[in-house]
Amino acid sequence: xxxxxxxxxxxxxxxxxxxxxxxxxxxxxxxxxxxxxxxxxxxxxxxxxxxxxxxxxxxxxxxxxxxxxxxxxxxxxxxxxxxxxxxxxxxxxxxxxxxxxxxxxxxxxxxxxxxxxxxxxxxxxxxxxxxxxxxxxxxxxxxxxxxxxxxxxxxxxxxxxxxxxxxxxxxxxxxxxxxxxxxxxxxxxx
Amino acid sequence: xxxxxxxxxxxxxxxxxxxxxxxxxxxxxxxxxxxxxxxxxxxxxxxxxxxxxxxxxxxxxxxxxxxxxxxxxxxxxxxxxxxxxxxxxxxxxxxxxxxxxxxxxxxxxxxxxxxxxxxxxxxxxxxxxxxxxxxxxxxxxxxxxxxxxxxxxxxxxxxxxxxxxxxxxxxxxxxxxxxxxxxxxxxxxxxxxxxxxxxxxxxxxxxxxxxxxxxxxxxxxxxxxxxxxxxxxxxxxxxxxxxxxxxxxxxxxxxxxxxxxxxxxxxxxxxxxxxxxx
Numbered sequence: 001x002x003x004x005x006x007x008x009x010x011x012x013x014x015x016x017x018x019x020x021x022x023x024x025x026x027x028x029x030x031x032x033x034x035x036x037x038x039x040x041x042x043x044x045x046x047x048x049x050x051x052x053x054x055x056x057x058x059x060x061x062x063x064x065x066x067x068x069x070x071x072x073x074x075x076x077x078x079x080x081x082x083x084x085x086x087x088x089x090x091x092x093x094x095x096x097x098x099x100x101x102x103x104x105x106x107x108x109x110x111x112x113x114x115x116x117x118x119x120x121x122x123x124x125x126x127x128x129x130x131x132x133x134x135x136x137x138x139x140x141x142x143x144x145x146x147x148x149x150x151x152x153x154x155x156x157x158x159x160x161x162x163x164x165x166x167x168x169x170x171x172x173x174x175x176x177x178x179x180x181x182x183x184x185x186x187x188x189x190x
Numbered sequence: 191x192x193x194x195x196x197x198x199x200x201x202x203x204x205x206x207x208x209x210x211x212x213x214x215x216x217x218x219x220x221x222x223x224x225x226x227x228x229x230x231x232x233x234x235x236x237x238x239x240x241x242x243x244x245x246x247x248x249x250x251x252x253x254x255x256x257x258x259x260x261x262x263x264x265x266x267x268x269x270x271x272x273x274x275x276x277x278x279x280x281x282x283x284x285x286x287x288x289x290x291x292x293x294x295x296x297x298x299x300x301x302x303x304x305x306x307x308x309x310x311x312x313x314x315x316x317x318x319x320x321x322x323x324x325x326x327x328x329x330x331x332x333x334x335x336x337x338x339x340x341x342x343x344x345x346x347x348x349x350x351x352x353x354x355x356x357x358x359x360x361x362x363x364x365x366x367x368x369x370x371x372x373x374x375x376x377x378x379x380x381x382x383x384x385x386x387x388x389x390x391x392x393x394x395x396x397x398x399x400x401x402x403x404x405x406x407x408x409x410x411x412x413x414x415x416x417x418x419x420x421x422x423x424x425x426x427x428x429x430x431x432x433x434x435x436x437x438x439x440x441x442x443x444x445x446x447x448x449x450x451x452x453x454x455x456x457x458x459x460x461x462x463x464x465x466x467x468x
Contacts, residue, residue: 135418140446143446
């Protein structure tokens with residue numbers, strides 16, 4: 001798997017240090033980085049989907065080296081994203097981040113960019129960084145992506161609440177789409 | 191000396207006054223001694239003719255003006271009171287904003303147009319200047335803190351006491367909160383509660399933030415008001431708080447607003463406004 005992922009990369013045409021402000025990226029996640037959008041939702045097939053746990057976002061700002069991600073069009077699969085991650089055995093889920101959608105959401109005071117940072121043998125590696133600030137910009141991003149779903153975390157009951165919850169989840173999924181159990185619970189990666 | 195029809199105080203260019211006071215004073219006295227009108231540049235500077243004498247000191251100016259009604263003293267403080275906006279807005283209080291905008295512009299220009307190593311050097315030089323400005327602001331704020339009343343403090347709420355151990359005791363592989371950040375957070379919450387008076391006060395969730403900061407996430411239904419408190423080397427009521435707020439809106443999501451606050455007065459003011467729904 002590891003060698004096949006290395007061989008199948010499609011390196012982007014960027015030079016190291018080049019930045020882009022759109023594109024889809026894989027972010028590898030540990031087990032506790034993911035939460036259900038509604039705590040009371042089904043454990044295995046949550047009707048209203050998954051989101052990143054708030055604490056995970058808040059700590060992105062602590063990563064002085066930036067938010068480590070892999071370019072989807074280069075690495076191609078969630079499985080390879082985890083396979084080429086150092087210490088990859090701790091990672092089980094993958095978030096697909098649409099940087100262009102985040103930048104276009106109109107809720108942030110400035111945009112984020114992805115800087116090409118190849119880490120051989122991973123030639124698809126980028127880091128996402130705020131363009132015009134540091135700590136406060138990460139706080140903004142965390143807030144935008146952690147907006148409580150209506151009706152404020154209580155499992156929707158009425159048809160109106162259900163419709164609003166689905167709409168909110170669709171909006172969220174246009175920024176971040178969480179794929180759970182890319183690495184199986186038994187530790188295997190296929 | 192020319193006599194003015196009526197005394198008409200106008201906005202004075204304070205920057206020119208303070209920077210060139212000696213120069214213009216000499217020019218003016220020289221003009222008077224020769225029986226001439228004040229040099230036109232001086233007149234323009236004061237925006238008034240018939241000025242007989244003027245003085246400046248720290249934050250004020252004074253000028254003697256000959257009018258039909260006799261000699262009048264024109265004086266004003268230039269930066270002491272916010273209400274004197276005419277002087278403030280025409281003087282250095284506008285220029286500082288302009289200067290900082292220019293610094294932002296220079297950083298962006300360097301990033302966009304220079305070679306990376308060259309841009310880094312340019313940005314580093316600008317950053318050094320900004321750091322010196324920041325140190326000046328800290329020093330003067332520190333001195334001013336001794337001249338104003340400290341914010342009132344209420345009792346530390348129970349919810350804070352209950353959650354405080356989670357700040358002090360780090361989870362495995364994680365940092366505990368910095369003790370100075372915890373102390374700042376305690377004082378801020380007490381000051382916020384004191385300022386809110388009898389208004390219903392929200393509780394908050396406390397967490398260790400990045401690099402030992404303290405995250406205070408206030409509970410507001412549908413809205414968000416967050417403080418991230420950093421340890422600093424200045425005494426209370428100086429603080430360093432990253433503030434995030436986002437107001438609720440059922441129709442359209444509101445943009446997130448962040449500020450970096452340096453004293454408890456500003457933080458508490460924001461808090462009370464948010465609690466009162468302003």
